[in-house]
Structures are given as C-alpha cells and as structure tokens.
Amino acid sequence: MRFITLAPQFDRIRVARWVGAAMLTLPLLTASPTRAEWSAANDEANRQRMMASMRDTAAANDRRNADASFQKGLAGGRSTTGGSGGTAPNSATPSTGAFAATPGAERGPQSVVASRTVFINIEETTPQMVARVTREAAEGKAQSQYNLGRLNYAGLGVARDDVAARRWFGAAATQGHPAASAQYGYLTMYGRGGPVDRDAARAALKIAAAGGDSYGQALYGMMLITDAVEKRTSDAPLPEAIGLLTRAADAGEAVAQATLGSVIYFYGTNGAEQDPAKAIHYLKLAAAQDHPMALQVLGEQYMVGGTVLEKDTAKGWALITKAADLGQSEAMRPLGLSLVQGSNGQAKDPARGLKYIRMAADQHYPAAMGDYAAILYEGALEPKDLARSVRYAREAADAGDGDAQVMMARFAYFGDGVPKDMTVAARYARLAADSGHAEGQHILGALYSGGEGVPKDMKEAVRWFRKSAAQGNADAIAALQEPESIAAARGM
Known part of the structure; x- marks a missing residue:
C-alpha cells in the first residue's frame, strides 16, 4: 500500500532549485497560493x-485625543499629564477610539503595534x-x-x-x-x-x-492572477495585476508579498521575468509577517539552497515547522512524513509526525488524507481501521490525489473494505492513470489485459503499460514482456 512506498520529499516542482543564475522554466502550479482554498x-x-x-x-485616535487634551490644557493652564486612563503596551483589545465617528485613514497591512503608551480621555465604555x-x-x-x-x-x-x-x-x-x-x-x-x-x-x-486600499489591491491583483490560472493564460502579461500586487506588497501587505514571491517572480508568470532575487526578497518580507505559505516556500528554498540562498537545513525546517504550526497543511505533510520516517535531517519521531499528518488530513488536504488512509490501513502508527482508511482514501481520491485513487482501485478490485466492483476499480485506476500516476497506468493496463471493468483490449493495455514503464514501473516493464503483450505490440 501507499505508505510504505512514500518518500517524504518536497513537491518536485515547488522546490525546483535555482541553478546558476536562473531558475528552471516551470508551469504555474495548480497548488499555488493564488489557487489555494480558504x-x-x-x-x-x-x-x-x-x-x-x-x-x-x-x-491614531488616542493621539488625536491626547493632542486635543494637550491644547485644551494649554488654553486652561492645567496639567495634561494625568489623563483619565492609559492603554497598556501590547493591548489585545483596541480602545473605543478605534471606532470614533471619523477615524483617520488606514493604510498598509496594519501590522501589530509593538507598544504604545498614551493618555486618553475615555468617553465611552x-x-x-x-x-x-x-x-x-x-x-x-x-x-x-x-x-x-x-x-x-x-x-x-x-x-x-x-x-x-x-x-x-x-x-x-x-x-x-x-x-x-x-x-x-x-x-x-x-x-x-x-x-x-x-x-x-x-x-x-x-x-x-481603485480606492487605494492596499489589502484590496492585494486581493484584487491575486484574483486577476487566479482568473488567468483558471483560463490557462498565465503566460499572458497582466501588468495591472502585477502593478497592484507590487504597490500592495511595498505597502506591507503580506498576501501580495507572498504572491509575488511564490508565484510571479518564482515562476516568471503573467509577463514578469523569472527573478530569484525578487522572489526571495518578497518571500522574506511575507515570512517576517508569519504568512504561512511564504514561510513554507522560503523554508523549502533553504532546504536545498542555491545561488540566492545558501543551504541551511535547520533554518528551512524552522520555517516549515512554523508554517505547519500556523495551519499550513502543505507544510504539515512533509514535516510529518519526515518525522515519521526520520528523513530529510529530522530525528525520527513517529508520534509527532503522525500529529502533523493527521492535522493536515483534518484540513482535508488531499495528499495528507491519502497518507492517513494508508497509515490506518497499515496499522503500524495507529490501530488498523479499514472503514476509516476507506473513508479518507475515497475523499482524497475524489479530490484528485493519485495515490489515493490507486488505493481505491485496489480496494474495489479486491473487495477490501468496499464491495468488490471492477467498474469502480477501473474508474479510479483511469483517474490516476490520466493524471500520469505510474502505478495507476499499470493497473489500468492490467484491467484492459484481463478485460476486468473494461472491455479486453491488449493494444490499449500495451499503451498504458508503456506509459507506466517509461516512468520505471517494474510491474509494467514485466507486463510488456508477456507473450500476449508482445503479440499486441507487433500490430501497433
């Protein structure tokens, strides 16, 4: 099953390294922050x-109140240092001045005020x-x-x-x-x-x-980029979107910084040139504001290094762990798998690793749901629970996870936890095969070879075996050596 064959590697495309002075030219990921669900x-x-x-x-309003009190004190000849109340440093609750009838303009990301000590006249509870x-x-x-x-x-x-x-x-x-x-x-x-x-x-x-709100600029620019992804026009220039994102990022908006760092300049999309230095610049700005995606992507860059960043595994894991602890499911999964298996520089800690995998699965992250389904099936880290395994695998498979689709194909083929159904097995195998999953291609070829769930068709079987074999699948390579496959291949 899936778990014992999984290697806890980071996404092959997401962490493609910058080699020399340039990055690899890569397609825009569907898992990019602009496509991320809530x-x-x-x-x-x-x-x-x-x-x-x-x-x-x-x-800002407290300062205006204090200034007004100061001016009033000057006019009346009274001391202005003993206001009726003070705001404590790092206050978690804004004073009622935050809701004055006519507050000042708000700009930028409104990052947390480290400390402030002013005297105000409290007029309202x-x-x-x-x-x-x-x-x-x-x-x-x-x-x-x-x-x-x-x-x-x-x-x-x-x-x-x-x-x-x-x-x-x-x-x-x-x-x-x-x-x-x-x-x-x-x-x-x-x-x-x-x-x-x-x-x-x-x-x-x-x-x-249009009204100059930097957060609105960040979200609108991101939405324009998202529209381009959905229309598959990511190569078309979008100067308006990049301009909005740049203004918002330079005003301090973390979501804009993260989008520029992990999409626009990381890949060179929407008319922008691929620029590792700019990507890292914006990723660092967003990570400094604890933006989960930026922490994750920047951490991945440190894990392998390059010309822009020197490899620093400790720093990389620190950033990825922080992203995971902030709720970033894409960071939870590699961290969890590395802890479970004691790989990628992590000391083996199955209990802690399982916690992160389970957290990501509970957020309905498809790959993590597939991992957790396999864990429940294997019964090594948690007691074997076939019913829950099937439930997680089905949800992950229906969400597009190729490994989970293979699991569901096997479940249906053997009648393991679900009714034996060759048609269902073929459906999930085809989903995995169509997405390029080597084992899914092998299984679909085998189903065509045996006429199970699909009409028997040796030429179609050979086509899928070849695709799987091209990815190094040993079972598919062996299947191509079978006499029936050799005979079918002669007529193709």
Whole structure:
C-alpha cells in the first residue's frame, strides 16, 4: 500500500532549485497560493490583521485625543499629564477610539503595534461604543457599518459572527467604502459568512483597489492572477495585476508579498521575468509577517539552497515547522512524513509526525488524507481501521490525489473494505492513470489485459503499460514482456 512506498520529499516542482543564475522554466502550479482554498490559517491571519488594524486606528485616535487634551490644557493652564486612563503596551483589545465617528485613514497591512503608551480621555465604555456604532450603522453611515463589520468579525464587544460581519461590510461596500469593500471581497471570495460569490468579490475588490486600499489591491491583483490560472493564460502579461500586487506588497501587505514571491517572480508568470532575487526578497518580507505559505516556500528554498540562498537545513525546517504550526497543511505533510520516517535531517519521531499528518488530513488536504488512509490501513502508527482508511482514501481520491485513487482501485478490485466492483476499480485506476500516476497506468493496463471493468483490449493495455514503464514501473516493464503483450505490440 501507499505508505510504505512514500518518500517524504518536497513537491518536485515547488522546490525546483535555482541553478546558476536562473531558475528552471516551470508551469504555474495548480497548488499555488493564488489557487489555494480558504483555510483556517488564512482566516486567522486576516482576523489578526483586523485586530491590528483596530489597534492602529485606536492609536491614531488616542493621539488625536491626547493632542486635543494637550491644547485644551494649554488654553486652561492645567496639567495634561494625568489623563483619565492609559492603554497598556501590547493591548489585545483596541480602545473605543478605534471606532470614533471619523477615524483617520488606514493604510498598509496594519501590522501589530509593538507598544504604545498614551493618555486618553475615555468617553465611552465598550457596550456604549457598540450601541452607538450599531445605531449609526442602521442609520446608513458607511464608516459605522464598516466598524460594526469589524466588531462582528473580530468578536470585540460582541460574539464573533461572520454572517453579520459580511452583511455590514457589504452595506458599507455598496457605498464605496474601500476598506469595507476589501473585507467584503475577501469574505465573498472564500465563502465566509455566506456562499462563495466570485462575481461579488471581484466587483468589491475592484472598488477597494481603485480606492487605494492596499489589502484590496492585494486581493484584487491575486484574483486577476487566479482568473488567468483558471483560463490557462498565465503566460499572458497582466501588468495591472502585477502593478497592484507590487504597490500592495511595498505597502506591507503580506498576501501580495507572498504572491509575488511564490508565484510571479518564482515562476516568471503573467509577463514578469523569472527573478530569484525578487522572489526571495518578497518571500522574506511575507515570512517576517508569519504568512504561512511564504514561510513554507522560503523554508523549502533553504532546504536545498542555491545561488540566492545558501543551504541551511535547520533554518528551512524552522520555517516549515512554523508554517505547519500556523495551519499550513502543505507544510504539515512533509514535516510529518519526515518525522515519521526520520528523513530529510529530522530525528525520527513517529508520534509527532503522525500529529502533523493527521492535522493536515483534518484540513482535508488531499495528499495528507491519502497518507492517513494508508497509515490506518497499515496499522503500524495507529490501530488498523479499514472503514476509516476507506473513508479518507475515497475523499482524497475524489479530490484528485493519485495515490489515493490507486488505493481505491485496489480496494474495489479486491473487495477490501468496499464491495468488490471492477467498474469502480477501473474508474479510479483511469483517474490516476490520466493524471500520469505510474502505478495507476499499470493497473489500468492490467484491467484492459484481463478485460476486468473494461472491455479486453491488449493494444490499449500495451499503451498504458508503456506509459507506466517509461516512468520505471517494474510491474509494467514485466507486463510488456508477456507473450500476449508482445503479440499486441507487433500490430501497433
């Protein structure tokens, strides 16, 4: 079965190394960050971004309050050093100043404020602030609608509620509020607080980008790149998208930095030249902000090194581990497999490795679900559980994982955990074979050879055996030496 033959290598294309002064010319991966589905890591990063945004806005308003108090103190001849309250360094909860009726402009990624000590006059309690913002939002004030969306999204003063957040962001977005449009675009793009609505997301993000919101620019640029991937036009120049991403990245937006680093300049797509130095530059910026994908990709680069980065396995694993701990399933899998098998410089730690594989499987990452299905089947790391093995394998196979498709073909062929069904076996074998999986090609050839689940057709069998043999599959090579295969091959 799959597990005992798996090598915990990093994705062959994703970690293709930069040789000499240039990288290999590679196709855009379907697993690139622009194609990534919503994940808990993405969502938590955006919520933290929202909280940081509120902290920065609060700081700006606190400064205005302090300045106003200072001017008032000058006019009245009173001391201004004993304000009615202070904000603690590294406060996790923004002051009510974050929701003043007319806050200052918000720019950049709103990275977390390390510390701040200002004196403010607290005019509202949190419940009073929530009540006021709610009232003003109901009256149609766009800024208050945006603020109420932030309160609901971050769970400040109210229970966290993505449905309400989406509704209020959407209300402000219809009035052209750039920051609200960016958040509404994010929620509708990833189906948070409601169904996925790419048309609504595209319209909202376009407004946000045009309004100068850097997060909106990042997401809209990323969406344009995604559209190109889906239309298979990644080689066509997209100066608008690259321009938006560059402006957002240079303003500090991690998602833009990660996209430029792991897609645009990593591969040289959408009209950009492949540029290892730029790719690493942006990956480092995004990784410094704990962007999970950037941490993973940068870690992979350190694992093998090149002309831009000196190989540093320890640093590579540190970055990959951090990405995994932040919820990046693509980082969990190689880390987990390396720990289970004691490979790639990792000390053998099956229990810890299993934890990461299981975490990635629980996020419905197809390759990890296939790994976990094999673990459950083998019964070495966990007690054998055929029913769960089949369940994970089927979901992974239906999501496109070739190894899991081979597992399902075998399950159906032998009636192992599922009813014996040659038609089902042939269907999964064909899915794996069509994706280029060597064992899937061999199995499909064998089914054609025996007329099981498909009509007997030795020429078709030979065609699949040849494809599998070309990838070094020993069973396919042996099958081509069978007299029936030799006879069929003469007439081809």
